[in-house]
Amino acid sequence: MKQEIYKDKALSQLFSREETCPVSELLNKQIMQKVYRAQKRREIRNLCIAGTISLLMLAGLFVTLKYYLNVDFSIVFQDVIKKPDNFLLPDLFPVLFISVIVCCLLWIDYHMRKKWLRT
Numbered sequence: 001m002k003q004e005i006y007k008d009k010a011l012s013q014l015f016s017r018e019e020t021c022p023v024s025e026l027l028n029k030q031i032m033q034k035v036y037r038a039q040k041r042r043e044i045r046n047l048c049i050a051g052t053i054s055l056l057m058l059a060g061l062f063v064t065l066k067y068y069l070n071v072d073f074s075i076v077f078q079d080v081i082k083k084p085d086n087f088l089l090p091d092l093f094p095v096l097f098i099s100v101i102v103c104c105l106l107w108i109d110y111h112m113r114k115k116w117l118r119t
Contacts, residue, residue, distance in 0.1 A: 047110070054109055058102055073098075 065071040073094060 050113060051106065051110070054106060
């Protein structure tokens with residue numbers, strides 16, 4: 001314990017004797033650019049993680065409703081989704097309808113996170 005105290009005192013005396021030189025403006029600018037790039041990467045990574053988790057939650061909800069609770073989406077959404085008679089791929093229409101809803105929810109989620117989580 002005493003040796004650590006003596007080392008700390010010796011280091012503090014050594015650093016107090018050293019002359020400090022100001023950091024050049026170019027070096028300071030480069031350091032700040034690295035900090036801003038790292039911050040931007042963290043923001044993008046966090047948005048990707050939030051988006052991925054949101055999509056996984058929606059997929060989990062769909063799988064749970066479809067396979068474990070045996071919900072038939074064609075019956076549930078029969079009033080909302082009316083298939084046109086001349087549609088080429090009739091099975092694709094419900095998928096497109098749900099994907100538009102999911103995209104709108106993800107867009108709202110992104111803007112809410114951007115607005116309220118920015119500090």
